[in-house]
Amino acid sequence: MFKDIDDLSDSSVLIVEDSSLTQKVLSACLDGLCKVDCVFSAEDAIQHCLDNPPDLILMDWILEGMTGLEACKKIQAMDELNDIPVIFVTSNTNENQQELCWDAGAVDFLGKPIVARTLVNRVRTHLKYKRQTDILKQYSFFDGLTEVFNRRYFDMESQRLFKQNLRQQQNLAVVMLDIDYFKFYNDHYGHLQGDDALKAVAKVAVKMVNRPLDSVFRYGGEEFAVLLPNTDKDGAQKIANAIVDAVKGLELPHCKSRFDVVTVSAGVAIGKYGQYDSVQSLINMADKALYQAKDSGRSQAVILD
Known part of the structure; x- marks a missing residue:
């Protein structure tokens, strides 16, 4: 897989350097x-990473204010940032300083003056490693049956988005979906057809969720979850209703349901800034x-905020 990763044009590197000339080089x-x-500055680097995480950081050791070493330690201590590799750029590469780089959590270091070919080769290698890690991680976060994200990733992503939206003073909407009368469906039609129904519902949910940052997850069994960052009440209600209507519109036969077709119920909650003390x-x-x-008749979306 590593050899197949050639195009890195969409990978991003953040240069943290207080010299304009060195930045340009x-x-x-x-x-x-x-x-x-x-x-x-290191302070600006941390904020940039929180707002728009890069794939790799090139960090000068000596910076005004917070040092590069302190910034690296802080980044490594943050759950939402500690998978970003850091390469130190320093004019002093003695043994003691190298030890401090590794102890801070850096993946590599480059000596000054910069050798262009060495810089490019080191950056290319670490960007490939990062891309490979992201691909493997993505595979581990998918549900094999429905091909949407799994519960493990939901637990991680919901925490990350909750902290991010709290920091940016934005809303976070959560939609919980459950297939109505699914046990009766499985008992009557069999588990293989039940699997097909799960896949069909997941596909519809993904289709109705259009923005790049919105995500669909298999929460467990016949239940799905949707995370909608920076979404208000009307927007979340619209998406939840669209999913409910689209699933019913599939017209998958379900003779054990009072609707005669497969349907879903949806519950929506809006996490307004400062309203909730935790994502749970x-x-x-x-x-x-x-x-x-469910109690109100199923095949509908109810919102609470």
């Missing part, structure tokens, strides 16, 4: 290999809305 060396952003509280509210949708 590093950027020029990487021109054509990947996308490059530059900041002058928000998920619990979406679950409560889902139970209300």
